[in-house]
Amino acid sequence: GAVVSQHPSRVICKSGTSVKIECRSLDFQATTMFWYRQFPKQSLMLMATSNEGSKATYEQGVEKDKFLINHASLTLSTLTVTSAHPEDSSFYICSASGRRDEQFFGPGTRLTVL
């Protein structure tokens, strides 16, 4: 089956620093990648949708200048949390979609901002 990886799996950073999370589709070309965040005991909340080579589409209420998304190739998307604050601490999950439109999820990245 399709495999999506994320790196790092866990990251702890100081308030005010920026953190980059990578999402890779390992065995297929992902025309679209999605970024979600998940708070404890809550469902996944879509943050943004990105298509390779074009600007990401952000959901309402998600600050595009704070959550920078780059989808430079068909196998890699990155999410950069800029000037992170404790309220940004969350579980960030990416998913990737190929030709068949089914989304395959990565294992997630736990971000803790001190």
Place this chain on the structure above:
Amino acid sequence: KNQVEQSPQSLIILEGKNCTLQCNYTVSPFSNLRWYKQDTGRGPVSLTIMTFSENTKSNGRYTATLDADTKQSSLHITASQLSDSASYICVVSAYQAGTALIFGKGTTLSVSS
């Protein structure tokens, strides 16, 4: 408004027992319904995916049903194992430009010995 409601919110069962999780949705126009298993601290893993015309689909000890008329789905787990302890998420896809997934909040299942 497109919504997915799951019940129960949490469930505790003994190892070896069966259980059924429920999902009701008000998504339109409906494309497909998926059940995912999410272990703590991990990303969701697909169990089943059903389109409008499919009433039931199995994946090992997991059997999902879909009633498109009443907009209800269930996930039945037979002979539960400790490793089944996880959150089970019902996700409904709507026909829109691009892929739009509406997530339920999940049912947290705990299997005890």
